[in-house]
Amino acid sequence: ILNVEQSPQSLHVQEGDSTNFTCSFPSSNFYALHWYRWETAKSPEALFVMTLNGDEKKKGRISATLNTKEGYSYLYIKGSQPEDSATYLCAFWDTGNQFYFGTGTSLTVIP
Amino acid sequence: GAGVSQSPSNKVTEKGKDVELRCDPISGHTALYWYRQSLGQGLEFLIYFQGNSAPDKSGLPSDRFSAERTGGSVSTLTIQRTQQEDSAVYLCASSLGGTSRTDTQYFGPGTRLTVL
Numbered sequence: 001i002l003n004v005e006q007s008p009q010s011l012h013v014q015e016g017d018s019t020n021f022t023c024s025f026p027s028s029n030f031y032a033l034h035w036y037r038w039e040t041a042k043s044p045e046a047l048f049v050m051t052l053n054g055d056e057k058k059k060g061r062i063s064a065t066l067n068t069k070e071g072y073s074y075l076y077i078k079g080s081q082p083e084d085s086a087t088y089l090c091a092f093w094d095t096g097n098q099f100y101f102g103t104g105t106s107l108t109v110i111p
Numbered sequence: 112g113a114g115v116s117q118s119p120s121n122k123v124t125e126k127g128k129d130v131e132l133r134c135d136p137i138s139g140h141t142a143l144y145w146y147r148q149s150l151g152q153g154l155e156f157l158i159y160f161q162g163n164s165a166p167d168k169s170g171l172p173s174d175r176f177s178a179e180r181t182g183g184s185v186s187t188l189t190i191q192r193t194q195q196e197d198s199a200v201y202l203c204a205s206s207l208g209g210t211s212r213t214d215t216q217y218f219g220p221g222t223r224l225t226v227l
Contacts, residue, residue: 031212031213032212032213034216043202043218043219043220043221044154044202044204044218045218046215046216046217049213049214049215051213089153089154091154091156093212093213096167097159097166097167097212098156098167098169098170099144099156099159099170099212100156101153101154101155101156102153103153104153
């Protein structure tokens, strides 16, 4: 079983603050990295799928970067809003058809 | 169009009984994935199907777990001789499936299984 680590485990920010969190994964046998947002009482929602080293993706105020050589990805949220409150999960596909999830970063945006 | 649906939404069973959980993917999606989240744990990948075949079943927690998919659509996750540690929310997702591991996955609402 591979370790996919996310930090911090939880985060409280004020509305309007920008924030970022980290996903660390094994740099060997990399195939793809996924980011999800999971709101309480809802299903996970896909944010990004990233495959190439140096890749950057953006969706509104949320963006992500990928470094496959050193095994990390950053998720950034610019100007956090209360509706951004959720758990953000990253997940790593290896070349062997297994998909490993991190334990998530729980974000609370305080109005 | 309709999203991924799962049934039942809640299932309470007694230890030792068999249960079947069903997933209906989005129409036209060829890849289907099963996950579970046990209480206080993260999301755990169980298995995925490309069409009717599963490339790797090693993510299934034990030989009491099996999954099948027929007709490239509906999938059933079966747990035989349920144990209390099987209590969890079981989530299903589907994707278009051209390249399953880089597809965007769309999740269903989950089945909450409680084993007494």
